[in-house]
Amino acid sequence: MSTMVEQTKKATKLIPFELKNGQPSFGFKLYQQGCANSWFPKEISLAQDKQEYDGKISEMEKHYLKYMLGFFCTAESLVANNISYALYKHTEDPEWKLFLLRQAYEEANHTVTFLYVLESLGLNREEIFDMYKTEPAIAAKKEFEEQFTVSLMDETEITKQQLFRNLFGFYAIMEGLYFFSGFLIGLSFGRRQLLKGIASLFQYILRDETVHLGFGMQAMRHLIAENPEILTEEFKAELSNLMKQAVILESNYAEVAMPEGILGMNKNYYLQYCQYIADRRMTALNLEPIYRVANPAPWLVTQTDLPELVSFFEASATTYETQV
Ligand SMILES: [Fe+2]
Ligand SMILES: [Fe+2]
Incomplete structure (x- = not known):
């Protein structure tokens, strides 16, 4: 067990700006990719979205939008908290730390984006930001995710397995499953030529x-x-069970968020997409798929599978980079 002083020294290790073997590690490459993607929410006008929201969007679509925003407003902060209170502290690799600092900024930018959407549509900011307290289905997902942060934040030293569990909870499940199922709906509006400004913001976030x-x-x-x-x-x-629990929580969330079908989708379509995505994350880690269902939204693949990045999460487990 290391002392607090040793641990603080490890946590505050300076970032070297030397490349390993003359090559950047994946952490550094993805840091650069993130910087190249810089954007600001107010670059996109939401004036037309506001008109459509008031005149063309059905009550059920508004209901779903509210739930989607309620979840994302909470989720962005949960990810930022995980980086700040758990992951950064327990990460030793300097390039990984560099990436995490950039990611933390981007999560803040996403929170500001959702705030901009709420204000542009005239929605009640406190009500939406408080949905993690008032809506049990969102509270359950929050609690599920927080376990991964809380279990590491007070530890001075953790095992590789504990670190893996945290990454699985936040990257395979939170970002890899929950965010992508949210994108399904967000991007569906744009596909129907509705709320195109918000859909563009979703593209940036995606x-x-x-x-x-x-x-x-x-x-x-x-x-x-x-x-x-x-x-x-x-x-x-254990990992398979965590993924199954996550899909059940998402299914419970869909029950209240989309009690009726919207945008040509219903709960079953949504659930099948979640199951498909869950399996994709499992197989990308060489773990057994759980559901073995087809993708019900093949149109989304062209929007979510960004060719320059897909290799980072779809490549076989043996093609990882060795420099780090
Ligand atoms: Fe993220
Ligand atoms: Fe985010």
Whole structure:
């Protein structure tokens, strides 16, 4: 067990700006990718979205939008908290730390984006930001995610398996599953030529989240390759159970968020998309898929699978980079 002083020294290790073997690591490359994606929410006008929201969007669509915003407003902060209170502290690799600092900024930018959407549509900011307290389905997802942060924040030293569990909870599940199912609806409005400004903001956020997901998946593959003993049968079963629990929570959320079908989708369509995405995250980590269902929204693939980034979360577990 290291002392607090040793741990603080480790946590405050300075970032070297030297490349390893003359090559940037994936953490550094993704940091650069994130910087190249810089954007600001007010670059997109939401004036037309406001008119459409008032005149063309059905009550059920408004109901879903409210839930989607309520979840994202909470979720962005949960991710930022995980980086600030758990992940950064327990990360030793300097390039990973560099990436996490950039990611934390982007999560703040996303929170500001959702605030901009709320204000532009004339929605009640306090009501939406408080939905994690008032809506049990959102509270349940929040509680599920917070366990990964809370279990590490007071630890002075953690095992590679604990680190992997945190990455799995936040990158495979929070960003990889919950965010992508939110994008399904957000981008569906744009596909129907509605709320195109908001859909554009979602595209920007999606691009950032894809980089975050790429980082997490690559980090997990790196941990497995360097420490194959992590993946015991028991731990694999635990990860599979966590993914199943996450899908159940998402299904419960869909029950209240979309009690009737919207935008040509219904709860079953939504659930099948979640199951498809869950399996994709599992197989990208060389773990057994759980549901084995087809993608019900193939149109979304062209929007979510960004060619320059897909290799970071879809490549086989043996193609991880070795420099880090
Ligand atoms: Fe985000
Ligand atoms: Fe993110």
